[in-house]
């Protein structure tokens with residue numbers, strides 16, 4: 001049950017029904033804490049899941065995490081219909097024929113008209129659970145594709161979060177996704193060869209409306225704070241942003257909502273660069289299609305959490321968030337529905353811990 005959605009008088013009624021004492025003169029948050037404590041046997045012990053990754057679907061397991069217990073959620077969810085929810089199955093996607101290929105998108109990554117609405121529905125369920133388990137003032141950063149940012153952000157907002165910003169990770173290394181119409185014209189059985197040549201001339205240099213991707217937007221949302229920022233920060237250690245030297249970018253600049261992890265241009269790097277990923281960072285055994293740079297994730301978690309904070313990544317893929325947490329002395333919890341990726345995560349985690357202990 002999500003007590004956050006209930007009115008104060010309903011919470012008092014529930015306390016009475018459950019024979020909970022000491023509920024008079026309590027604030028709504030305090031009543032929620034009493035009820036949650038009473039329910040604690042329903043939940044997992046956080047100590048049993050901290051600093052581990054699990055091969056599991058994330059929504060059901062998040063229901064077993066205690067309320068207001070996670071400092072930050074930083075995640076890069078699946079964007080494509082074939083990759084959503086319980087139906088995710090890497091073998092099925094790998095075995096799909098070329099019909100699942102659209103433009104230059106890999107198998108399983110197709111856009112269709114239902115995409116945005118389906119993603120909204122899926123991400124509403126995800127965000128609803130995250131809202132319950134994250135602490136007041138806790139930051140929820142979610143990567144997205146520019147085509148689905150709007151539906152993802154609406155799902156996050158509708159779950160109760162305050163949208164604070166849109167962050168952009170910019171990069172120059174990417175594939176052009178726009179495609180020409182020549183192959184469609186070639187396949188058109190109603191056209192003569194002459195008509196085909198003329199149509200190709202007409203469409204020459206005209207492609208599907210897709211600019212070369214150079215930005216990945218992230219939604220920065222926070223769970224509303226309790227009382228004032230200082231009260232929330234004292235109680236939960238969340239709600240304020242770290243502006244110390246460890247989060248400065250480029251040549252010591254105040255962190256902006258644009259970040260880059262590759263050197264682009266002297267002027268831009270001076271302001272937006274978070275240190276470059278090392279070449280060995282990704283590891284040769286990492287077969288995941290969309291691995292994020294560790295330094296980018298480290299930068300984000302340092303901005304919104306203190307050392308020892310608990311960071312959850314419900315779609316951890318090859319374990320980048322876990323590596324970023326280990327590097328910056330934070331704790332992690334990771335879930336992924338795909339066993340192959342969890343195996344890669346565990347190998348990456350072991351490698352980094354071995355490296356730390358040997359040096």
Ligand SMILES: C[S@@+](CC[C@H](N)C(=O)[O-])C[C@H]1O[C@@H](n2cnc3c(N)ncnc32)[C@H](O)[C@@H]1O
Pocket residue numbers: 056057058059076077078079083084085086088288290291292314315316317318319320321335336337338341
């Ligand atoms: C974009 S990838 C994350 C990549 C990750 N940031 C990295 O650097 O390796 C999204 C991941 O979500 C996983 N996934 C898809 N549906 C899921 C679900 N319902 N529960 C948990 N994981 C899921 C996929 O297996 C995939 O690895």
